[in-house]
Amino acid sequence: MNGDVTALVEAAMVRLYVETTAKVEYYNGTAMVNSTKAFTVASACSGFFISESGHIASAGHCVEPALVRNDIIAAFLAENVKDNMITEATAKEIMASDLSAWKIHGNIESDPPSQKVSAYQPKGIKGAVITDGPIVVPILGFRTHANGDTVLLKAEVSNATALAFATETPKKQTEVLAVGWPSSVDRVSDPVHQHASFESGDVSNDSGRSQAGVPQIQISAPVSKGMSGGPTVERATGNVIGVNSFFPVGENQPFNFVTGTDFTRQWFQSLGVPLVAARVAPAPDVPQDTQKTGSVPVWLWALIIAVAAMVVAxxxxxxxxxxxxxxxxxxxxxxxxxxxxxxxxxxxxxxxxxxxxxxxxxxxxxxxxxxxxxxxxxxxx
Known part of the structure; x- marks a missing residue:
């Protein structure tokens, strides 16, 4: 692995914690009513700086309220079980039933659920700019999972190490690294000191589209829960080819998808993010005794010429x-x-x-x- 690329990507990585708070509009047996209490659920995702002035990219589904709706409802039911309002069996039956009429909202029905996104970088990262604990990062732009799965956040920092987006969609078999924090690793390590994981693979399909027509790229690199929102980068340059998005349910092999390169880069540009320029892959090392004759050393060319002269003579x-x-x-x-x-x-x-x-x-x-x-x-x- 290119050590320069690893250090670059690691310095740009940001851990995200998302807290969603909402009340529940539920059916009490006779009518739809609102809960008097709001419930909060938390989730973890990965993200990365895309500008030196603190813009952070991540996956849209990390902050998509509709995707935490069931978690909010489950928290509401668990509270009712705790207060002996319903049994645990009843709560399970409700969760398995049709909850399409149940809704979540803010303090009043017309408000969306409230969200707080906190960002921090683990200790010991050279080049880290969030060093005094988590900071709140507001959401500047958001696309749902179905429409592109990206979110733009902003940290009030300067001189951040930012990753560049590739200038074009990578070809099949391009070597890549999927980067992020697997939630399973957090269960056996200290998150405060845990550095991001780098998973190797390549581009399996460079021309995919979702059922809604959104560009996406299939990769063979493993991507676990918690790595959503992290970048998948070209191994040679560290340029981002897409944001870690999803994997098919029930698929046991590395079979993951990231957002489309051009589609993602252009969206962030449309929001006015001052993206950094893409990096160029380093030229391969050339031996000192090799000149413009290609990869053939000078001494070998001399031997070939000498043999040719003997043949003529x-x-x-x-x-x-x-x-x-x-x-x-x-x-x-x-x-x-x-x-x-x-x-x-x-x-x-x-x-x-x-x-x-x-x-x-x-x-x-x-x-x-x-x-x-x-x-x-x-x-x-």
Whole structure:
């Protein structure tokens, strides 16, 4: 892995915690009523700086209220179980029933649920700019999962290490790194010190579209829960090809999707984000003894020229060398695949041999007139 790319991406990574608070409009058996209490659920996602002035990119579904609706309802039912208003079995039955009429909202029905997004960078990250604990980052723009799955947040920081977007969609088999914080790792480590995980893979499909027609890219790199919103970057440059978005339910193999490169970059540009310029892949190392002749060292070119000069001066020597090598493959006294061909009208008379080296016929001497390979003596039929 390119250490420079790893350090760059790690310095740009941001952990996000999203708190959604809402009241529940529910059916009490006779009518729809509102809960008197608001309920809060929290979720974790990954994000990354895309400008030096603190703009953060992540996945839209991380802050999409509709996707936490069931979690809010579950929290409401759990509170009723705790207060002995309903049994746990009843709560499970309700969750399994049709809840399409149930709604969540803010303090009043016309308000959306309230959200607070906090961002921080783990300790020990060189180049980190959020170093004094979590800070609240407001939402400046948002697209639902179905419409592009991106969100723009803003941290009040300066000189952030920002990742650039690739200038075009990567080709199939381009090596990539999916980056983020798997929630499963948090269960066995200290999140405050946990650095982002880098998962290797490549681009499996560069021309995919969702059922709604939104561009998306399929990758083979593993992406776990909690890595949503993190970047998938080109391994060679660190340029972002898309935001970690989703994986098909029930799929056990690395089969994940990120947002489309151009589609994502253009959306952030439309919001006025001062994106940084894309990085160029470093040129491969060239040995000191290699010049414009390509990957062939100068000393090898000198040897080739010397051999060519010897061939011009003594062309027969090269033919003899070839002949010896060819003859060494055939035991003494055996024909190298040659045969006799009687002359027409003269059965049993030797007309000549076919050369076993080049296939030329009608050879009657000790050496082939065409290639110079040695011939065995003609033998009558």
């Amino acid at each position: 003594a062309g027969v020597g090269l033919v003899v060398l070839r002949t010896r090598r060819a003859r060494a493959l055939v035991p003494v006294g055996q024909h190298a695949g040659s045969f006799t061909e009687p002359a027409a009208g003269m059965p049993g008379t030797v007309h000549g041999l076919m050369c076993g080296a080049c296939g030329a016929g009608n050879q009657t001497g000790r050496f082939c007139n065409n290639c110079g390979a040695g011939m065995t003596q003609p033998t009558p039929n």
